[in-house]
Amino acid sequence: MESKSTRLYFLDAVRAFAILMMLQGHFVDTLLNPIYRDDAYPAYTIWSYFRGITAPVFFTISGLVFLYLLLKAYQKGDDSIRIRKGISRGLMLILIGYLLRIPFFSWFKGRFDTYFLVIDVLQCIGLSLLLLIGIYHACLKNSRVLSVVLLLLGCIIFVTEPLYRGLRLDNVPLVLVNYISKANGSVFTMLPWFGYVCFGGLLATIFFRSPQTKRFKRNAVISFFAIGLLLLYYSTYALHKLYYITGIELFERSANYNYLFLRLGNVFIYFGFFYMLERFMKQSIVTKIGEKTLNIYVVHFIIIYGSFTGIGLKHFWYKSLEPWEAVFGALLFIVVVCFIVLNLGKTNVFIYGQLQRAWNYATRKLGVVFDGIKKTN
Numbered sequence: 001m002e003s004k005s006t007r008l009y010f011l012d013a014v015r016a017f018a019i020l021m022m023l024q025g026h027f028v029d030t031l032l033n034p035i036y037r038d039d040a041y042p043a044y045t046i047w048s049y050f051r052g053i054t055a056p057v058f059f060t061i062s063g064l065v066f067l068y069l070l071l072k073a074y075q076k077g078d079d080s081i082r083i084r085k086g087i088s089r090g091l092m093l094i095l096i097g098y099l100l101r102i103p104f105f106s107w108f109k110g111r112f113d114t115y116f117l118v119i120d121v122l123q124c125i126g127l128s129l130l131l132l133i134g135i136y137h138a139c140l141k142n143s144r145v146l147s148v149v150l151l152l153l154g155c156i157i158f159v160t161e162p163l164y165r166g167l168r169l170d171n172v173p174l175v176l177v178n179y180i181s182k183a184n185g186s187v188f189t190m191l192p193w194f195g196y197v198c199f200g201g202l203l204a205t206i207f208f209r210s211p212q213t214k215r216f217k218r219n220a221v222i223s224f225f226a227i228g229l230l231l232l233y234y235s236t237y238a239l240h241k242l243y244y245i246t247g248i249e250l251f252e253r254s255a256n257y258n259y260l261f262l263r264l265g266n267v268f269i270y271f272g273f274f275y276m277l278e279r280f281m282k283q284s285i286v287t288k289i290g291e292k293t294l295n296i297y298v299v300h301f302i303i304i305y306g307s308f309t310g311i312g313l314k315h316f317w318y319k320s321l322e323p324w325e326a327v328f329g330a331l332l333f334i335v336v337v338c339f340i341v342l343n344l345g346k347t348n349v350f351i352y353g354q355l356q357r358a359w360n361y362a363t364r365k366l367g368v369v370f371d372g373i374k375k376t377n
Contacts, residue, residue, distance in 0.1 A: 008207065010278040011065055012290030014270060018057040019293045023300050023337055024330040025051040030304055031317045032326045043323070055121065056263040057270060059193050062125050063200025064207075067132055067146075071208040074141055086129050093126030093294075100301050105310040119178045119186040122297070127179065127190060128197040135201075143205040150202040157195035158260040159239070162253040164191050192260055199264060203271075217275065224272030231265030288342060295341045303337065 028047065039045045066086060073082035101116040135153075139145040169177045178186045210216050239255035242248070274281070281287055289296070306312030313333075321329060 009282045010275040012287035013274045013281045014061050015293050016286045016290035018054050019296050021054040023334045027330040027333045028326045030314050031321045034319055036323050053266045056196050056267050059196035060200040060267050063197035064204045066129055067201040067204035068207055083133055086133055090126040090129035093122045097122030100307040114174055117174050117178055121188050124188045124193050128194050143208055147205040150198045154195045154198035157192050159254050161192050221272050221276045224268045228265045228268030231261050235261035292341050299340055300337050
């Protein structure tokens, strides 16, 4: 990723696919008339299935990219810089996640509620980056230890999903409980989604230790497809088998609602597909889209949900479109958002650069304060 010899171009392609799936998914989900949201319609069933793969891909690839870059930086002896960037990036993602949901116009009119405290994908990814840094340090920056810890942690989070599925913590402050409970409207929560980040981090340790040769690539592609198919067809059976062997009811409950391992299987198959076609994607429009996922996310959120302005597509056509309108509308929406981000990039870069400079200034000031406190103590 840092140079031509180590950059994994297929990751940009996977990110591009995920962000485009997210664009059409949010458009259709928000604007399609509910009478067509029925599994009796094969097209809707297929759309719903593939839409369900988008978030697992996003979280998995976030863990893979971040930890791969961190391990590469450690190999070069400058991981401290990457860690500072990671902390800054994680905190900035959390901040942007909250800002996108603040109803500024309602606040100006004196109407306040707590809905802006719900957690979405940006806050989860931001906090996940911070947790990965902590795990990286706890494992003494050893990639093999990281592999074991991340594999165990990912499996534990997935298997124990029945224990926290309907979790409610009424006595915990809302700003904290929303990270682990959907009871107050959070779209994503750290559990189980951090599990996908862990599996992405596991892949990062494998890529880091393996030379990027044609033989490795061939074996990696085969492994992606093989593991993906095993998870899709045998993970439920394996969980049932563990229940019969151990008598632990949790395995049975997990097997009866086994969507996490199944989605992980889909993720591996997608990784295998895009890694196999990597040589066709270098320096293409696909990789450019994959490099602008955060910008695309912010722009699409503003257009659909009316962040900052209070006016978005949702306010005009909420759950009112016919299927053909939703399909063509989603395609047009994808084109418009990508055009804004890719072709009007100078304005975007300027705004993002100003925010980044302001954020860096604030974090430097905080660093000076913390250093002063340490010296005082």
